[in-house]
Amino acid sequence: MSGRWQSPFPQPPGLRHIEDFGAVPIYLGADQDQANPSLRTANTSAINAAFEWVLDQPNGAELEVGPGIYLTNGFTGIDVAADLNVNLIMRGLSEWSSIRSNNLSESTLGFRTSAGNLRGIEVHNLVLRGGREGLSLRQCCYNTFNRVWLWGSRDAGVVSEVGASNNFHRCRFDEGAQGTGSGTTADALVFTSCEDTLSDCTFGEYSGGAIFNGGANSLDNCSFRDTFTQRAQWYSNVDGSLINQAANLLPMKAGIILWQGSLSLNNCHGKAAHRLISAFRAYELSINGAQIATDTDRDFEGFIDVRTGGGTKLALKISGSQFIWKGGKSGFFVADPDNALEHAMIDAQLVVYAGSTMTALSSSAPALLNPGSEDNLVVTKTFPR
Numbered sequence: 001m002s003g004r005w006q007s008p009f010p011q012p013p014g015l016r017h018i019e020d021f022g023a024v025p026i027y028l029g030a031d032q033d034q035a036n037p038s039l040r041t042a043n044t045s046a047i048n049a050a051f052e053w054v055l056d057q058p059n060g061a062e063l064e065v066g067p068g069i070y071l072t073n074g075f076t077g078i079d080v081a082a083d084l085n086v087n088l089i090m091r092g093l094s095e096w097s098s099i100r101s102n103n104l105s106e107s108t109l110g111f112r113t114s115a116g117n118l119r120g121i122e123v124h125n126l127v128l129r130g131g132r133e134g135l136s137l138r139q140c141c142y143n144t145f146n147r148v149w150l151w152g153s154r155d156a157g158v159v160s161e162v163g164a165s166n167n168f169h170r171c172r173f174d175e176g177a178q179g180t181g182s183g184t185t186a187d188a189l190v191f192t193s194c195e196d197t198l199s200d201c202t203f204g205e206y207s208g209g210a211i212f213n214g215g216a217n218s219l220d221n222c223s224f225r226d227t228f229t230q231r232a233q234w235y236s237n238v239d240g241s242l243i244n245q246a247a248n249l250l251p252m253k254a255g256i257i258l259w260q261g262s263l264s265l266n267n268c269h270g271k272a273a274h275r276l277i278s279a280f281r282a283y284e285l286s287i288n289g290a291q292i293a294t295d296t297d298r299d300f301e302g303f304i305d306v307r308t309g310g311g312t313k314l315a316l317k318i319s320g321s322q323f324i325w326k327g328g329k330s331g332f333f334v335a336d337p338d339n340a341l342e343h344a345m346i347d348a349q350l351v352v353y354a355g356s357t358m359t360a361l362s363s364s365a366p367a368l369l370n371p372g373s374e375d376n377l378v379v380t381k382t383f384p385r
Contacts, residue, residue: 014059135148169200
C-alpha cells in the first residue's frame with residue numbers, strides 16, 4: 001500500500017490509482033532530469049502494469065494519476081495486435097499530474113495497434129513531457145484527449161497515424177524539446193492519414209508547427225502564438241522507421257503545414273510567424289471566421305503559401321476572416337507559385353498598417369481575384385501606426 005491519501009469509502013471495482021501498482025511521484029522542485037534512475041524504471045513497469053489490469057477488465061476501467069511527476073524511462077501505454085474497445089478513462093487529479101520520460105527513443109505515452117483499431121479511450125487533465133513524442137497513436141478511432149498538455153518532446157507533442165473521429169479538446173502544445181538535452185526543437189503535432197478534430201487547443205510559443213500529412217482534419221476555435229515548423233521528422237509506427245521530411249517542409253516555415261489532404265480552420269485566432277499556412281500538394285483548404293495578425297518580431301513573409309505539384313490543385317475557400325499585417329516590408333496574403341488556384345472563393349478583410357505593403361494575391365494568380373464578383377472579395381484597409 002502506498003502512502004497516498006486513501007478514501008474512507010470502498011473503491012469501485014473498475015477504478016484504480018497508478019500508485020496501487022507501485023508508481024511513486026516526485027514533486028516540483030526535485031531534480032526531474034537526473035534523479036532516481038531506479039524510480040524511473042519502477043514507474044515504467046508500474047504504469048504498464050496498470051494498463052494491463054485495464055485490459056483484463058471485461059467492462060473497462062478508470063485509472064487515476066495523482067498530483068506530482070511520475071518519472072519514467074520508456075514507453076507506457078497499450079501496444080497490441082488486436083481490434084479492441086478499450087473502455088479506458090485515464091484522469092489526472094490535479095493541474096500538475098504528469099508523466100515525464102527521459103527516453104528520447106520512445107513515446108512517453110502511447111495507444112497503438114497493428115490490427116483493427118483501438119476505441120473508447122479517454123485521457124483527461126494530464127501533462128506529458130519528454131520522450132520521442134509525448135503521445136503516440138496508431139489506428140485509434142473514437143477517442144477523446146481533453147486538457148492534455150504536451151511539453152518538451154524530441155520530435156513532436158503528438159504523432160497520430162491512421163486515426164478517425166478522435167477529438168483533441170483544450171489541449172496545449174508548448175516548448176518542443178525544451179529541457180530534453182537533445183539540442184533540437186520539436187513540432188507540435190504530426191497527423192498522418194487521420195480524420196480528426198482539434199477544438200479549443202492552444203499552440204504556444206516555441207511549440208513548433210502542426211503538420212497534417214494527408215487525411216481530412218479540422219481545427220476549431222484554436223489559438224496560435226508565433227508557431228512554425230522546426231523539425232519536420234518523426235518516427236512512424238506504421239512504417240517502423242524515421243520519416244524525415246525536413247528538406248521538403250522546413251523551407252516552408254509555417255504554423256500549419258498541409259501536406260496533401262484537406263484541412264478546415266474555423267474561428268481560429270492568434271499570431272503567425274513567417275507564414276500561417278503552407279499548403280503543399282494539398283487538395284482542400286477552408287478558413288472560416290479567422291482573425292490572424294503578424295508578429296512584428298519575426299521575419300514574416302505571408303499568410304497563405306500554396307505550393308503544388310504532381311497536377312494537384314488546391315480548392316481554397318476563405319470566408320468571414322480578418323488578416324492584420326504589421327510587418328515593415330512587403331508580404332503576401334495568398335501566394336501561388338504554380339498558378340494552380342482556380343475558382344477560389346475569398347471573402348476576407350486585410351488590415352495593413354502604414355509603412356507596410358501587402359500583396360493581396362501573387363502576380364501568378366490574377367484570376368483568383370475577380371473584381372465585382374460576389375465569390376471573390378478582398379477588402380484592404382490601411383491604418384496609421
